[in-house]
Amino acid sequence: MSAKRLLMGRKQPVETTMMTTLDDAELDRTRRPRTPLQGFGAFLGKGDGDVARVLVLLLIVVVIGLVAPNFISKASWMALSQTATVVALLAIGQTFVIITGGIDLSVGAVMACSAVIGAVVMRELAAGGADPSIAILVGLVTSLGIGSLAGLINGLIITKLRITPFIVTLGMLSVATGSMNLISGGAEIVGLPPQLGSIGNTPLGGWFTVPVLVTILVAVVAGVALSQTRFGLRTFAVGSNQGAARRVGIGVDWHIVRVYVFAGFLAAVAGFLLTSRFVSASTMAGTGMELSSIAAAVIGGASLMGGRGSILGTMVGALIMAALQIGLIIAGVASFWQTIAIGIITVAAVYGDQIRIKYSGERS
Amino acid sequence: MLKKHNSRTAIGLASSAFVLLATVACSGATATEPSEGADAPATGEDFTIALVPGMTTHPAYQTMYCGALQAAEELGVTVDFQGANAWDPAQQLPVVQSLLATSPDALLLVPSDSSALRPAVDQFLSADIPVITVDTGLEDTSGLTAEIMSDNEQGGGAAAQALGEAIGGEGTVAIISGVPGATTDIARVDGFRAVMEEQFPNVTLLEPEYSRSVVATAESQVQSLMLAHDDLAGVFGVNGNSATGAANAVANAGADIVVAGYDAEPGTVEQLRSGNINILVVQDFIQEGQLAVQYAYAALTGDESAIETPRVLENIIATTENADDPEVSKYFYIPECQA
Structure with a gap:
């Protein structure tokens, strides 16, 4: 959104009338005296609502913690952080895609597919007597390659054949699932180098496992890329107004392709980390994950219309979902109520965000 | 660099080639076990029995296949193992329907859905081909020669x-x-x-x-x-x-x-x-496979008294302590049955 203004302000002086009215509106707001409530509203709205989202997360943690004190514990953190990694990694890629105005329904299937194929490679190398670290490395590279390739195919079909992302990635969901079952025979892949398990399960410094650290690293890099670099600026520009982005000379198609490759790559990272946690790869691992990743991004403030979203928001979204998943069981909520609660909170979070935007006078 | 039009065509071509390749690979995988006796008429004891598992590649059904082959060898019949690569009635149904054209002497079926497979089963029954369900069952069991399931x-x-x-x-x-x-x-x-x-x-x-x-x-x-x-x-x-x-x-x-x-x-x-x-x-998938073939043979040779239906098989309990005992580990599923 800010990028849109920036872009228009810089490159399209034609729209000066619109800019003037905007300035007037802003002037109007600043003239009015602030009530404490408005001040609080402005505080919540900081960082495009990220402050509000962090507060919602804290509220959920405190409420569940009051009901079930065990929720505030190291063991709970270990479970929560591990659970959040998969959704967080998929949702970071999803956020970039959603900001460009697209959607990626294939992230879950691509995650499972790249993990299973990478695992088959590791299993065959290990069975053939290869050094475990070589086998793991080759498996990793294979996984990342498959994930990126799936993203590349998604991006190319979307931009060159002009088919909507919904359909293309729905097709990829099917193709990736089918290819995975062809190669694995539909069964879980086992017989992997046991050293994998120490990557996935050893807590470093007692509190953070490797998958959690990798997720944090990816989030920081992606957050900086989205908010501080030309890549991020273009991502917003493409999603806000594709035509305008094209006119100012942005290689829109190429940019969209890169964003889908990034989403596929991150899906493969998530899949490899899962494999390292269980020292096996399951064909069921991606089931429903595309929807969880979309939910995390949307709770995090991303707009399915494109042009809006942040990595911090998405990470908070993923944490909210993991906190509910873990916390509601610890609080003794029956399993069917858990799914109902997660659904209600997803919709409520987005509604709350819209209310906030309306009252803060921002344009979404 | 290719012109836009050309690159579109190229991608279109590439994707259709990919789909074609995948389809060929799929059909190749479904027809892994061509039956040897399919063309020969069923004279005397030269029976061909079709076995359609829930999905061909799963270790559980590979184990069932091995059990079926053991019984088939004893009885001197042929087992034709055909099925889909995934647990999906939409993929299993065409396999079952196309088997009708090869006129097997009996059908052993693991229905992937309790009602979706019933019409195909009816086609076999009206062609006087006995049908036995194994492992999973059908809602409407009328006309079935036997049901074998694990409890x-x-x-x-x-x-x-x-x-x-x-x-x-x-x-x-x-x-x-x-x-x-x-x-x-x-x-x-x-x-x-x-x-x-x-x-x-x-x-x-x-x-x-x-x-x-x-x-x-x-x-x-x-x-x-x-x-x-x-x-x-x-x-x-x-x-x-x-x-x-x-x-x-x-x-x-x-x-x-x-x-x-x-x-x-x-x-x-x-x-x-x-x-x-x-x-x-x-689960005792070896016995499921064996019994299915034995029952089919009994039905074909008119020895109806040998059939007990529904036949519910008990499961075995394995523990970490007895996992290496051959009496227990012989029940572990076989990843790939060597025909």
Whole structure:
């Protein structure tokens, strides 16, 4: 959104009338005296609502913690952080895609597919007597390659054949699932180098496992890329107004392709980390994950219309979902109520965000 | 660089080539076992019996295939193993329908849906081809020569008996089920609950959590349950993935919790041997395959008295202690049956 203004302000002086009215509106707001409530509203709205989202997360943690004190514990953190990694990694890629105005329904299937194929490679190398670290490395590279390739195919079909992302990635969901079952025979892949398990399960410094650290690293890099670099600026520009982005000379198609490759790559990272946690790869691992990743991004403030979203928001979204998943069981909520609660909170979070935007006078 | 138009065509061509390739690969995989006796007329004892599993490549059905081959060798009949690569009635149905054209002498079917496969079964019945359902069943069983199934309630009950004894009949026990509404999972949970309540009244049994057969979900559910219940003593994972996730959670926490699982796939057997899973319910797929062929043969030779239907097979309990005993490990599933 800010990028849109920036872009228009810089490159399209034609729209000066619109800019003037905007300035007037802003002037109007600043003239009015602030009530404490408005001040609080402005505080919540900081960082495009990220402050509000962090507060919602804290509220959920405190409420569940009051009901079930065990929720505030190291063991709970270990479970929560591990659970959040998969959704967080998929949702970071999803956020970039959603900001460009697209959607990626294939992230879950691509995650499972790249993990299973990478695992088959590791299993065959290990069975053939290869050094475990070589086998793991080759498996990793294979996984990342498959994930990126799936993203590349998604991006190319979307931009060159002009088919909507919904359909293309729905097709990829099917193709990736089918290819995975062809190669694995539909069964879980086992017989992997046991050293994998120490990557996935050893807590470093007692509190953070490797998958959690990798997720944090990816989030920081992606957050900086989205908010501080030309890549991020273009991502917003493409999603806000594709035509305008094209006119100012942005290689829109190429940019969209890169964003889908990034989403596929991150899906493969998530899949490899899962494999390292269980020292096996399951064909069921991606089931429903595309929807969880979309939910995390949307709770995090991303707009399915494109042009809006942040990595911090998405990470908070993923944490909210993991906190509910873990916390509601610890609080003794029956399993069917858990799914109902997660659904209600997803919709409520987005509604709350819209209310906030309306009252803060921002344009979404 | 290609012009836009050309690159579009190129991508279109490339994707159609990909689809074509995948289709060829699929059809190649379905026709892995061409029947040798399909063309020969069924004279005397030269019978060809078609076996359609839920999915061809799953270790459970490879094991069933091996059992069927053993019986077929004894009886001197041919087994034609055909099926889909995934558990999907939409993929299984065309396989079954196309088999009709090869006129097998009998059909052994693992229906992937209790009603979707019924019309295809009717086509066989009206062609006077006997049909036997194996492992799973049909809602409408009329006209079937026999039904062979494994007793999921007994399996759940046996898991409860072994788990209850292992924890000394005290503490809290959790159940991680697969997808809500799956009939086999429900039967396993019911059997588990019935035996646990009757034999171990001091055990607190929790309501099931549903992992949807996702390993990571099962793991986080068990991690949460360990926090919610200090006295958690046992977990029953009603299928392979649920048990694997539970085992991982318990092993990582170093907790003293007994894990019971279901199905001796390579993954769960590995966990059983390493002690992460302590108890495993194993279905006797070898016997399912053998019985199916024997019953088909009996029906074809008019020896109806040899058929017992419905035939419900009991499951075997494997533990970490007896996992290397050949009397137990002979029931573990075979990843790929060598025909």
